[in-house]
Amino acid sequence: MRYRVVSIPPALAQEVRATGKSPQYGHPAHSEVATGYGPCRQCLRSFHQGEERRWLFTYNPFEKLTDYPSPGPIFIHESECRSFDAVCEFPPELRDLPLMFEAYERDRWLLLHEPVMAAEIEPTISRLLGLPSVEYLHVRNREAGCYIARVERITENDAPSAQAALCSTRPHSTEVVSEIGDPSGPQIPYALRRT
Numbered sequence: 001m002r003y004r005v006v007s008i009p010p011a012l013a014q015e016v017r018a019t020g021k022s023p024q025y026g027h028p029a030h031s032e033v034a035t036g037y038g039p040c041r042q043c044l045r046s047f048h049q050g051e052e053r054r055w056l057f058t059y060n061p062f063e064k065l066t067d068y069p070s071p072g073p074i075f076i077h078e079s080e081c082r083s084f085d086a087v088c089e090f091p092p093e094l095r096d097l098p099l100m101f102e103a104y105e106r107d108r109w110l111l112l113h114e115p116v117m118a119a120e121i122e123p124t125i126s127r128l129l130g131l132p133s134v135e136y137l138h139v140r141n142r143e144a145g146c147y148i149a150r151v152e153r154i155t156e157n158d159a160p161s162a163q164a165a166l167c168s169t170r171p172h173s174t175e176v177v178s179e180i181g182d183p184s185g186p187q188i189p190y191a192l193r194r195t
């Protein structure tokens with residue numbers, strides 16, 4: 001499965017830094033020294049807690065995908081950073097976070113959501129994006145519920161370099177992936193947690 005992980009639009013991040021407001025909602029953004037790992041939704045790297053500064057603002061990850069929004073809080077680095085733009089690579093600093101994958105069909109219909117462990121990331125992406133009705137995946141923090149990034153298939157509309165990229169389906173693990181709805185799958189405690 002050829003895929004890419006899409007971070008928030010860089011122009012939107014720049015607008016937050018320039019105006020101190022949420023570009024989509026106009027609410028004031030909050031600037032602070034990072035007290036949690038984040039991650040930054042532009043470069044998809046964790047914050048250096050107690051060192052790096054970050055913006056917190058309201059973001060709707062469904063903009064341009066569907067009319068029904070779901071705004072929520074996200075962080076970005078306060079200083080300009082480079083958008084994650086690798087192809088066929090899951091952001092390394094996201095791998096060990098408590099992740100939830102959500103698989104959306106047309107009109108943001110949620111087909112399923114699954115907690116994902118680090119060793120299962122690539123097989124799960126392949127399996128979920130291999131479902132013909134699924135249009136994209138959302139990656140969320142399964143403890144805080146916050147949106148992190150979107151996962152899409154590489155299509156003929158992508159640049160030739162992206163289309164030519166080779167993706168291994170299991171570069172990090174050969175573990176067997178539990179099937180959808182497998183009751184023996186990981187049991188995840190859910191609790192609100194500040195990230």
Ligand SMILES: [Zn+2]
Binds near residue numbers: 040041044045076
């Ligand atoms: Zn960043």
